[in-house]
Structures are given as C-alpha cells and as structure tokens.
Amino acid sequence: MTVKDAIGVMRAPDHLVFGVGQRKAVADYVAALGRSALLVTDERMAADPEFGKMRSAILAQGVAIDVFAGVEPELPVACVKEAAKAGKAVDVVVGIGGGSCLDAAKCTALLAQHGGSPSDYYGEYKVPGPIHPVIAVPTTAGTGSEVTPVAVVDDPERALKVGISSPYLIPAVAICDPELTLSCPPGLTAASGADALTHAIEAFTALRRPADDRLSVDHVFVGKNTFSDMHALEAIRLIGGHLVRAVENGSDLEARTQVMLGSTLAGLAFGAAGTAAAHAIQYPVGALTHTAHGLGVATLLPYVMNWNQPACGDTYVAVGRALGVSGSCTPDAAIAAVADLFDRIGIPKTLAELGVSADSQAEVVRLSLSVERLIKNNPRPLDEKGMVELVGDALQGRRTRHAIEERAE
Numbered sequence: 001m002t003v004k005d006a007i008g009v010m011r012a013p014d015h016l017v018f019g020v021g022q023r024k025a026v027a028d029y030v031a032a033l034g035r036s037a038l039l040v041t042d043e044r045m046a047a048d049p050e051f052g053k054m055r056s057a058i059l060a061q062g063v064a065i066d067v068f069a070g071v072e073p074e075l076p077v078a079c080v081k082e083a084a085k086a087g088k089a090v091d092v093v094v095g096i097g098g099g100s101c102l103d104a105a106k107c108t109a110l111l112a113q114h115g116g117s118p119s120d121y122y123g124e125y126k127v128p129g130p131i132h133p134v135i136a137v138p139t140t141a142g143t144g145s146e147v148t149p150v151a152v153v154d155d156p157e158r159a160l161k162v163g164i165s166s167p168y169l170i171p172a173v174a175i176c177d178p179e180l181t182l183s184c185p186p187g188l189t190a191a192s193g194a195d196a197l198t199h200a201i202e203a204f205t206a207l208r209r210p211a212d213d214r215l216s217v218d219h220v221f222v223g224k225n226t227f228s229d230m231h232a233l234e235a236i237r238l239i240g241g242h243l244v245r246a247v248e249n250g251s252d253l254e255a256r257t258q259v260m261l262g263s264t265l266a267g268l269a270f271g272a273a274g275t276a277a278a279h280a281i282q283y284p285v286g287a288l289t290h291t292a293h294g295l296g297v298a299t300l301l302p303y304v305m306n307w308n309q310p311a312c313g314d315t316y317v318a319v320g321r322a323l324g325v326s327g328s329c330t331p332d333a334a335i336a337a338v339a340d341l342f343d344r345i346g347i348p349k350t351l352a353e354l355g356v357s358a359d360s361q362a363e364v365v366r367l368s369l370s371v372e373r374l375i376k377n378n379p380r381p382l383d384e385k386g387m388v389e390l391v392g393d394a395l396q397g398r399r400t401r402h403a404i405e406e407r408a409e
C-alpha cells in the first residue's frame with residue numbers, strides 16, 4: 001500500500017464497552033444522559049430476568065422509564081412508528097435485543113428528534129442533525145448495529161428492505177455483554193455469527209476508493225481503508241476460530257465472548273467500509289424467502305467470493321490465514337475455508353435450498369443491481385451479465401467450476 005492509499009475512517013460510539021458482566025453498567029450510562037428513558041425491545045427480552053434487572057437498576061438511578069416491547073424480527077416499519085410515539089417525551093432511547101431492537105431504537109431516537117416518518121430518511125445523509133442519544137445493548141452476535149451508522153427496516157410499500165444511513169445514527173453508547181448471548185439457540189447463533197463474518201469479509205474485500213479529501217465527507221461507507229482492515233481481519237480471526245464452538249455448545253462463554261467481540265469489530269469495519277454484493281443480493285432474497293438476514297448473506301458469500309476472486313487474490317490469502325488455513329494458503333483455499341465453516345454450522349448451501357426458485361432468477365438479478373450503493377462497493381465491477389452468472393451459481397451450487405472459467409477468460 002502506498003502512503004497515499006493509507007487513508008483510514010473510523011466512526012464509533014462515544015463509549016464502547018465490552019465484556020462479561022458489563023450490562024450492569026447500563027444504568028449509569030443512562031443516568032448520565034438524561035432523566036427519562038424509553039427501553040425499546042421485543043416480547044422475549046421484556047420477559048427475560050436480565051431485562052428486569054437492568055430496568056430496576058435504571059429506576060434506582062431515579063430515571064423515569066417507559067418500555068416499548070413490540071419490536072418484531074427483521075423490523076417491520078410499523079413497529080418503528082409505534083415506538084416513536086412512546087419516544088417523543090424521553091431524553092434517551094435504550095435498545096436491548098437483537099439487531100431488530102437496536103435498529104428500532106435508532107429509528108425511534110431519530111423520529112423523536114426530527115419528527116416525520118421513517119421514509120423521509122431512507123438513503124444516505126438524509127438525517128439533518130444529531131438524534132436523541134441511543135444506548136445499544138446487543139443480545140445477538142451479531143449485526144454490529146450497536147456501532148454502525150445504519151438502521152434497516154421492512155417497509156411494505158417498498159419491494160426491498162430499506163436502510164437509513166447517517167453517522168448521526170451511531171449509538172452514543174454501546175454495551176456488549178457476551179453473557180446476554182448465552183440464551184441464543186444454535187440456529188440464531190449460526191445465522192447472526194455468519195452475518196458478522198460476512199460483514200468482516202465484505203468490508204475487508206470492499207473496493208478501495210481513490211484517496212481524495214472528500215472521501216469521508218461525501219460517503220457514509222467509504223470502502224476498504226486502513227482502520228476497517230484492522231477491525232475486519234481481527235473479526236475474521238475471532239469469529240472463524242470460535243463460531244462453530246458457540247453453535248455447538250451455547251454455554252461456552254469463552255466462545256460466546258470471542259464471537260461477540262468479533263461481531264462488534266466487524267460492525268466497526270463495515271460501518272465505515274460498507275458491505276458489497278452478498279448484502280445487495282440478500283435484499284431480494286430476503287424479500288422472496290422471508291428467511292433471516294444472516295442466513296441469506298452467508299449462503300451467498302462463498303459464491304460472491306468465488307466470482308470476485310480475480311480481483312481479490314492477495315486479500316483472500318489474508319482472509320484464509322485469519323481463518324487458520326495452514327501451509328501455503330491460496331485464494332481458493334480461503335473460499336473453501338469460508339464454505340466449510342458455514343457448512344459446519346448448517347448454513348444452506350444454495351439459494352435454491354434457501355427457498356429461491358429458478359423462476360425468480362431474473363427478478364433477483366434486477367433487484368440486486370438496484371442496490372447501487374452496495375454494488376458500487378464490490379471489488380469486481382458487477383454488471384447485468386456478471387450478476388446473472390453470480391446468481392445462477394448461487395442458485396445451482398456451482399462454486400469451483402465458475403472460478404476456473406473466470407480465470408480462463
């Protein structure tokens with residue numbers, strides 16, 4: 001890398017606290033930010049004794065509390081509108097739960113501050129200024145939403161899920177306590193951990209943009225850069241080394257801790273660099289199959305890596321090494337290591353297995369290409385022809401053959 005390329009962008013909460021037991025500090029952070037708080041969560045978490053303890057600790061600090069426990073998975077926009085009504089009168093919004101609850105808290109704090117409807121802010125840089133302070137307490141590992149500048153909602157008026165991207169959405173405080181993930185069942189652990197690994201790999205392999213002095217001002221997601229590389233590579237190492245253990249034995253606190261650290265670092269990486277084709281194609285795949293976000297991106301990732309391989313040789317070798325590939329690591333060995341890890345945790349092997357029919361291929365291609373902000377971040381330029389090949393591969397499970405054909409072109 002040349003000195004000119006050594007550009008780094010890092011955006012993060014004011015306070016990022018990580019570690020077993022750290023949830024007990026939540027009340028102090030809430031009290032430091034205001035006298036009234038809205039806790040945004042879902043029904044499951046609201047009934048969890050740990051939620052009750054955090055609630056009591058916040059009350060004991062003299063902070064008035066309202067609870068919105070109506071968040072649903074994948075965040076239908078109606079939940080956000082409901083939560084926003086409760087959020088108007090409070091000083092601070094606390095999101096406790098998976099990515100859906102954290103994204104709901106971010107949107108609630110946005111609407112509480114600036115009014116309007118979520119659709120007013122879809123896209124990049126539509127948020128006009130700071131929002132109510134958000135404290136994010138994740139219970140999955142994970143989306144990384146506790147540190148990222150984006151919230152994703154499911155709006156029935158749009159064909160695909162939509163994002164609100166703005167540095168103002170980054171929570172003021174993130175408290176990541178691995179003990180809160182101990183209750184995640186194996187399927188959720190696998191899907192959310194695979195999402196985190198996909199964030200790290202897509203950030204690490206994202207297009208590196210030419211270094212210009214407007215890069216960090218004109219783009220929420222700036223592409224591969226010096227800081228995102230550090231976070232992404234460590235995330236790949238941590239998640240790669242511990243995710244299978246966390247799925248196989250949910251009470252393995254060491255594995256849970258390393259996977260959660262990895263998912264937060266992956267959030268720091270992609271929160272600046274952005275993600276790419278696997279996340280773009282997941283938008284229509286999620287809309288068609290109604291499967292979890294993490295399952296879709298992970299099903300896609302080995303095919304995306306395969307298709308991108310001609311643009312990513314050395315980068316993939318670094319990914320493979322971080323995943324523990326021994327001996328002389330090749331790009332193919334790195335892709336095989338990712339695919340093998342996902343096989344071991346039960347990620348579907350093809351889009352067909354995930355529930356996408358061959359008849360939908362043209363629609364998936366068209367809608368994926370419409371997610372321009374992610375397509376332009378892909379390390380190998382993706383046009384319609386390329387997308388047809390890539391989606392065809394992922395539907396039919398053609399991994400290796402396509403890589404050989406691509407190199408021979």
Ligand SMILES: NC(=O)c1ccc[n+]([C@@H]2O[C@H](COP(=O)([O-])OP(=O)(O)OC[C@H]3O[C@@H](n4cnc5c(N)ncnc54)[C@H](O)[C@@H]3O)[C@@H](O)[C@H]2O)c1
Nearest residue numbers: 044073074098099100139140143145148150152183184293
């Ligand atoms: N904002 C971002 O940066 C970002 C990044 C990636 C994904 N996302 C979004 O996040 C959402 C997915 O989040 P997720 O994967 O964390 O799942 P989720 O929040 O949708 O939750 C899925 C299910 O898991 C349950 N759950 C959560 N924590 C649990 C625990 N500790 N024990 C038992 N059950 C638990 C929830 O109650 C829910 O039923 C999607 O909407 C996706 O688009 C956001």
Ligand SMILES: [Fe+2]
Nearest residue numbers: 195199293297
């Ligand atoms: Fe994701």
